[in-house]
Amino acid sequence: MKIDLSGKTAIVTGSTSGIGLAIAKGLAGTGATVVVNGRSEAGVGAAIVSIPKGVPFAKVSGVAADVSAASDRANLVEAVPSADILINNPTIFEPNDFFDTSDEDWSRFFDTNVMSAARLSRAYLKGMLERNWGRIVFVSSEADLNIPTEMIQYAASKTAQLAMSRGLAELTKGTAVTVDSMSPGPTLPEGIETFVKELAKQNGRLEEEAAALLVKRHRSTQLIQRFPLV
Incomplete structure (x- = not known):
């Protein structure tokens, strides 16, 4: 099946490596104008260079911003005020003993894995609904339901993503906007x-x-x- 997203703008957060970079490359291959995002200028620059190597006709730009921070998120929205596709992908993970996981650690996980997606969805979903076309995808994890005991704080943040995506999907009923979540291993x-x-x-x-x-x-x-x- 040929997917043609020419004329659409896609923001992929956390897309300088791993799943995010693979998604950015895939979207570029459909003709979408892709905005790469990561914390560092160097990482964003490297991704912008790498994508056209596999997709010669790629239309790609980038914005370096730590979307776990409200101020940086504002910089991204200012640089790209409108988007047709939003991939909420930034994720941090690490094994932690539950009893040694501090309040600060819990907040850090939720700021990155949950609040970044909440803020960006709030910024872009309304425009999608007004134009009656849009796609938001949350990159969750199999840990959203299959809870690993060594990363309970991570799993809790991923379950929150699942709940958010379902709630936002309910807001799109009767429109050509969709909100989904994927749960990779x-x-x-x-x-x-x-x-x-x-x-x-x-x-x-x-x-x-x-x-x-x-x-x-x-x-x-x-x-x-x-x-x-x-």
């Missing part, structure tokens, strides 16, 4: 790759063995039982 971006390398080193295993053991122990419901690459 673990992938192997730079952060996880570093974690696996350290785990392998600590346990005297090959990296492939450490990765397989990690999935088996902590993501036993995953069907493919490995980290897919993005």
Whole structure:
């Protein structure tokens, strides 16, 4: 099926690597004008350079902004005041013992994983409804329902994303605007790759063995039982 999004503007937050970058490349391939976002100028610049290598006709720009901070979010909206497609993707994750997870850690997770999406959806959804066309996608996680005990704060933030996406979808009834959530399993971006390398080193295993053991122990419901690459 050929998807043609020519003339549409798509913002993909947290898109300098991993799932976000893969989504940005995919949208560029449909003809959409893609706005890459990440915290650093260097990361955004690298993504802007990399996308046209796989999609020669790509129309891509970028805005460096930490969307977990309200002020930076405002800078993004000022730079791109209107969007037809919004991919809410920025995510932080880390294993934490529940009893050692501070209030500050909980706030940090919700600011990045939840409030960034709430603020940007609030900024762009109204315009989509007025134009009667738009797409908002939340990149949640299988952890939104399959709660890992070593990352309860992360899972709680992802479950909140699921609730938000459902609530916003209810607001779009009878329109050509849709709001959805996707719940991918673990992938192997730079952060996880570093974690696996350290785990392998600590346990005297090959990296492939450490990765397989990690999935088996902590993501036993995953069907493919490995980290897919993005």
